[in-house]
Amino acid sequence: MQDPDLAVEEIERRAADHRFVSILVLAQGETLLGRRHFWPVYRLAEKYKLPLAIHAGTQYRQAPSSAGWPSHRYEYYFVEAQAFQAQILSLIYEGVFGKFPNLKVVLMESGVSWLPAFMWRANKTWRGVRVEVPWVEREPAAIIRENFRVTMQPFDAPGDAKSVEDIIDQIGSEKMFLFASDYPHWQFDGDDPIPPNLPNSIISKMCVDNPLETFPRLSLAN
Amino acid sequence: MSEVIDRPLREDEKPVASRLRIVDCDVHPSLHSFDDLNEFLPKRWQQHLKEYGSHLRTPYLFTTPYPRSSPLIARRDAWPPSGGPPGSDLAFMQKQHLDPLDVEFGILQVLDLFIFSQQNLEFGAAIQRAINDWQLAFWSHRDPRLKASILVGQDGVDLAIAEIERCAKIGEYVQINVSPRANEPLGRRRYWPIYERAQELGLPLGIHVGGYGGHAPTGGGWPSYYVEEHQSNAHTIAAQLASLVIEGVPERFPKLKFVFIEGGFGWIPSAVWRMDQHFERFRSEVPHLKRKPSEYVREHFWFTTQPIDEPDEARQLRSLIEWVGIDRLLFSSDYPHWDFDDPRFAFKTPLTEAERKKIFSTNARAVYKF
Amino acid sequence: MARHIVASASEIPPGGNKVVDVDGRDIVVFHVNGEFFALLNRCPHEGAPLEKAACVARLTSPEPGIYQRSRVGEMLRCPWHGWEFDMRNGQSWFDPKRVKIRSYPVAVERGEELQKGPYVAETFPVHVEDSYVIVEV
Known part of the structure; x- marks a missing residue:
């Protein structure tokens, strides 16, 4: 994404090959992903049904969080979830989904349990400050539920089943969830990569239905 | 949007009859003009302020990188009839906020001049000292409900310690305030002398959002x-919580208390779950941590409530409060800023009388010891 | 519903408002673009006094970066959290069906008509030759 023109060239070159199913970018690049100079990439993403996959990772162009440079990897890993949140806001408020309403964005290795409170705060702030961005005509949570998908590893779950159920309920859209193992990385959740206490109702959706809906080229690849 | 107000006030909501007796942990007094500081600021620094102004890590001199929703980020009804910016007129603050909402104690949080973030550390220290004196002379001494905070810039650690010593001798301050956005994350060792002194003095560290x-x-x-x-x-607040916990500050200073101000509290549960979930995996990187992060959070950190989260349904706010733990929450209004919370209407979920008492009063009284 | 005379029409200048007490309700009457609107003087969110709201335009945008104003002065922006409401019906911009300010019918009538009654104006002298703002509560 350092050079959107070259990115566009590469997407065009690969678009006919259905073995490619998404466009992969980092959560922390040089600038936030909503910025207009990236829009040619999103135009093609929408056109070729390639979701934009944002994966944890950084180019270290700026501090991993507004607090500055952390001492430990552990802290870095913790604040990474915030970068995803900033990317969601950037994509929404710059107006990307008004321009490209069918664009899907997949958050990969972002954590999941922060979604409800993040959406509440986004809605609240939008209600009061939306005059700054009047092109965003729906509440951010509605856009998130429609245009964003999230991989379920790590989940950052509360310890008890009731709370996990509450989180799933608060997120409010079962079609957002995608199974992921993170294999072979060391953060890999082990032999049972399905987060504990997930309601049965979402497991088959997140393992089969949702991925096929999110990555339409999976069906085309055969 | 669980409750919408479209009715006349009930008796218990009417300002004078409310008898809320609240502790408001975030009240913003404001300078009427820089001249307010003249009596507390040496001539050299008065001159410096006039000639050079603020030197911050932002592109503009006396404003912020973003226009912020309303003039001076204030409620439109908070401009004093006497003139001057919102929060600059004590009589008006009393009439509009302290009296009708029955504020028993209000904790002053000064943000003028982004005093924590001044890059010229000596200038910053002079302004902090002047503001600390001004809080007592203009506010606390005129209305004893209003409690002052010792503002210091943590990037000049020696200057900060000197100011803490000076103010501690005066004895009227209830906390030490540092910036959430300084040169380095708050947990880094360079800042530890401040925490050491705070612990010895029994003063909580207050960290109010903002700054650059x-x-x-x-x-x-x-x-x-x-x-x-x-x-x-x-x-920013979540990142600072992680920095303090993971660097081992509560482990090193077991009696120290931190109050995060104006960060809200919706983000806390998932932040703590995330820290805990990854603790096992990263344990060998941080052998100085003896306990799970959630345990440090539960003992050392408090959070003010504003801006309150507004889930779609009341029961979701209820779950949130239970996840965070009612003992960790301190009510704050943020008066006179635009995203103010009114203590009567902000919590759109039922609270028992005992719970209200904790959030609106006794939690804060225990942290601040009054 | 009773009809209350709350002001003489000339008393509220264009762009201004007047707060009146009608049956224990704080009601604010706005005068914008030649019309009068009456609303409960409390934001349905946290109760902010709407007499202090900014009277703004309806703000829309065909695409990012473009700001279009219409119905200038007819939208209220709450003095606290910036929620926007339509003065005509009290509906909020972000959720017009569920979140609204209670609004009341308003009429402007000549004093000579009003003298025929019925109306409620215990403390309000009505002159035949003037016009008056009537709120139905």
Whole structure:
């Protein structure tokens, strides 16, 4: 994404090959992903049904969080979830989904349990400050539920089943969830990569239905 | 939006009859003009302020990188009839806020001049000292309900310690305030002498959102709009919580208390779950941590409630409060700023009388010891 | 519903408002673009006094970066959290069906008509030759 023109060239070159199913970018690049100079990439993403996959990772162009440079990897890993949140806001408020309403964005290795409170705060702030961005005509949570998908590893779950159920309920859209193992990385959740206490109702959706809906080229690849 | 107010006030909601007796942990007094500081500021620094102004890690001299929703980020009804900016007139603050809402104690949080973030550390220290004196002379001594905070800039650790010593001798301050956006994350060792002294003095560390430490407001870079930047305040607080916990500050200073102000509290449960979930995996990187992060959070950190979260349903706010733990929450209004919370209507979920008492009063009284 | 005379029409200048007490309700009457609107003087969110709201335009945008104003002065922006409401019906911009300010019918009538009654104006002298703002509560 350092050079959107070259990115566009590469997407065009690969678009006919259905073995490619998404466009992969980092959560922390040089600038936030909503910025207009990236829009040619999103135009093609929408056109070729390639979701934009944002994966944890950084180019270290700026501090991993507004607090500055952390001492430990552990802290870095913790604040990474915030970068995803900033990317969601950037994509929404710059107006990307008004321009490209069918664009899907997949958050990969972002954590999941922060979604409800993040959406509440986004809605609240939008209600009061939306005059700054009047092109965003729906509440951010509605856009998130429609245009964003999230991989379920790590989940950052509360310890008890009731709370996990509450989180799933608060997120409010079962079609957002995608199974992921993170294999072979060391953060890999082990032999049972399905987060504990997930309601049965979402497991088959997140393992089969949702991925096929999110990555339409999976069906085309055969 | 669980409750919408479209009815006349009930008796118990009417201002004078409310008898809320609240502790408001975030009240913003404001300078009427820089001249207010003249009696507390040496001539050299008065001159410096006039000639050079603020030197911050932002592009503008006396304003912020984003226009922020309303003039001076204030409630439109908070401009004093006497003139001057919102929060600059004690009589009006009493009439509009302290009296009708029955504020028993209000904790002053001064943000003028971004005093924590001044890059010229000596100038910053002079302004902090002047503001600390001004809080007593203009506010606490005129209305004893209003409690002052010792403002210091943590990037000049020696200057900060000297100011803490000076104010501690005066004995009227209830906390030490540092910036959430300084040159380095708050857990880093260079800041530990401040924590050591705070612990000895039994003063909580107050950390109010805002300021510009020079790092982008998000880990993805500088956003275009205030609507994005506003939400990044909570991120900063979460990152500072992680820094303090993971660097082992509560382990090292077991009696120290931290109050995070104006970060809200919706983000806390998932932040703590995330820290806990990854603790096992990263344990060998941080052998100085003897306990799970959630245990440190539960003992050492308090959070003010504003801006309150507004889930779609009342029961969701209820779950949130239970996840955070009612003992960790301190009510704050943020008067006179635009995202103010009214203690009568902000909590859109039923609270028992005992719970209300904790959030609106006794939790804060225990932290601040009054 | 009773009809209350709350002001003489000339008393509220264009762009201004007047707060009146009608049956224990704080009601604010706005005068914008030649019309009068009456609303409960409390934001349905946290109760902010709407007499202090900014009277703004309806703000829309065909695409990012473009700001279009219409119906200038007819939208209220709450003095606290910036929620926007339509003065005509009290509906909020972000959720018009569920979140609204209670609004009341308003009429402007000549004093000579009003003298025929019925109306409620215990403390309000009505002159035949003037016009008056009537709120139905």
